[in-house]
Amino acid sequence: MPFYIPPALIIDSVLYILLIFSVATWTVILFKTWQFSKNSYYNRCFHQAFWDAPDLAAAANLPPQQVRGPEARIAQSGFEWLSEMRQAGGKFLKYRGEPAELLEQALRRQAQKEQRSMESGLTLLASIGSTAPFVGLFGTVLGIMNALHDISKSGSASLDVVAGPIGDALIATAIGIAVAVPAVLAYNFFLRRAKHHRIGLENFADGFLHIALSADSAGE
Template identity: 50%
Template sequence: MTDINTIIHDATIWLLIGFSIVTWVLIVVKVLQTRKASKQSQSFVEQFWQAKNLNDAIAQSKQAEGPTAHIAQVGFKILREADEKTHQDLQQSWSRQDLLERNLRKQILTERRQLEKGSAILASIGNNAPFIGLFGTVFGIIHALQAIAQSGNASMDVVAGPIGQALIATGIGIAVAVPAVLAYNYFVRKVKNIGADLDDFATDFVSLTQKTGFQLPSQQAGASALSQKTTETAVTREQEVLA
């Protein structure tokens, strides 16, 4: 039993060390990810609203990267493909505004899921690391008590060393949990802030395209040309009838 207790205690410490490595790797990755997303979104929003017209904004969105740029790309794609006059399936049975808003919401959720990846691991480590450390401490204390019983001496000098060594697992568990919990709370708040910015941009995007009737300039030009052609055809037929 003594060997098994020692193995469990040592394995618990190594498991906690592994959790600590995973925690710090995730922290570094998530910091770089959120900073990159924030920087890309801020840069794109500034360029987007500085565009002279909607055509320039479309061109900028095609070359840009980041969560906000992806939302703009999806919005322009939906407006380009949407056609209320030909309902080929249920997907196209929505109005342009409803279809746009629906797809923008879906893209926002997709971007948030990308930013939230890894957060569940941090939360799990933060919640369970202290208990794993306590688990290792229990077996460490059992091993220490068995060693004391075998020595037949229960003085403080004999007890303090093994018991203190057993408590190391609990200390390591707490040391692993604290950074994980703090990092999780930080990234949850960061993702919420980025998500709020994405919601604001999506709302402004809908308001902007509403001014053009939820149609892109090329679609508007095609509609105007078709209307003009129809008018010219009607006038020609009327002249033929009069002649």
């Protein structure tokens, strides 16, 4: 006997899947909103404190409450690299080469880590935005098939009999679209924010590199 799954169970499963998609979408939206707001605030505070410092040594010893956020971690990675390079004195291969290029590489590596953190979750939003309408359509197709099967068994094709089941089946498509729209809008919004965030980090890394090289040239 072939394994049989009632169409109504499949339709209910589709609706539950869309519900999970919706919960995941809004969870990511709320988390990314908090993450971007927090990091933007930390970056503004650290950016001002860093560039208001009288010299590089003072910038490296800012109060802990000001050393938070992506830019602070990029600066910290630069300070650590400079300290390790001076202590190593060229004994290790990772410190062989032009200091400017090696320091830039260390800063870029940390900036890429920060960017990956900011872009986390966006793939999920894009996936939900692109698949939710099709999941809803799948539920609608199964619902219509189930409705037509019930109509054929009843032997009546009047409007009262047809409209109800088919209308219920179309709800799945509507829910799929309702789930997809916020996901797509949020994905585009956060992708743009992440791009601006990346540009800001790259600009800060370039400025840090310039200041660090100027300080070395001055013999600090």
